[in-house]
Amino acid sequence: MLQSEFWLNLEYLWLSEQIGATWLFPLFNSLHVIGITFMLGSLLMVDLRLCGLAARIYSLQMLTRDFLPWVWGAFVISVVTGLGLFITRASAHVLNIAFQWKMILMLLAGINMVLLHFMLRRYRNAQQAETLPVSVRVAGFASLLLWAGVMLSGRWVGHII
Template sequence: MSEFAAVWKALEATPVAASVRESLWLFPAIETLHLLGMGVVFTSIAAFDLRLLGLAFRTVRVQDLAQRLLPWTWTAFALQVITGALLFASEASRMAINPAFRLKMLLLALAGLHALVFRFTADRADVRLAVDGRPPVRARIAGTTSLLLWIGVVAAGRWIGFI
């Protein structure tokens, strides 16, 4: 990461990053919004994953559940990106080498890749799960994988302040 050290220092020196870092209330306020956004992202994705597993919302078709949840997921994810960027900028040099932060970013990238692969490769039969029917194996694997990745994102995010 040494080749990026100057970039991280420059990012930390921006007025916005300095304000976040030096303000008594700004960092905790942004962090609170970040955590609230994570709660919405995780809850909406977990609800969908539990449907893929056949453990929740069995009377709701998968595509109907997705249509209900995705606006919440994407709005909260946008909040996550904005607040996360502000938090990162305030401590870029430290965060860039923090193993928990790096793990969180890796798991987040894998969760995003997993979602893309599922979205573009899932058989239409997998997406249109029968109401009250047992989900296909592929759907259950996708739900389990997604749920585990997002639990990892949340856990790694929590560890950031302790490592």
């Protein structure tokens, strides 16, 4: 009971009502999609390099230097706009199985990223190599799958009750 009251109270905040009942909702929705597009487009370049499927002539260090600022900047935009969208219908979203899967997959993608970070520290010399260790390639492939799942489940949020 208290938990559902929390989500309902979130929906009745002034900010939630302003976003949900004005032109801010389509603006946040559009910025959310644009942010995700930039994030995943940039992340795709890094992940394909990790998997050894593209850009093998470039060092991983060079690609991460060029693309990770875009990934993080777009991720921040996506999170801020996503929170804005979430609070307008929080009580429905927390019960929505597609939303729950989206959050689980995002958590797993974050864990995968942390593990990848530690693997790359361990294989610092391998970052210059054309072929990366299998564990790093698997983490890149897992990132591709996890973020595809985040996108699909996020798309289904509005269509599953």
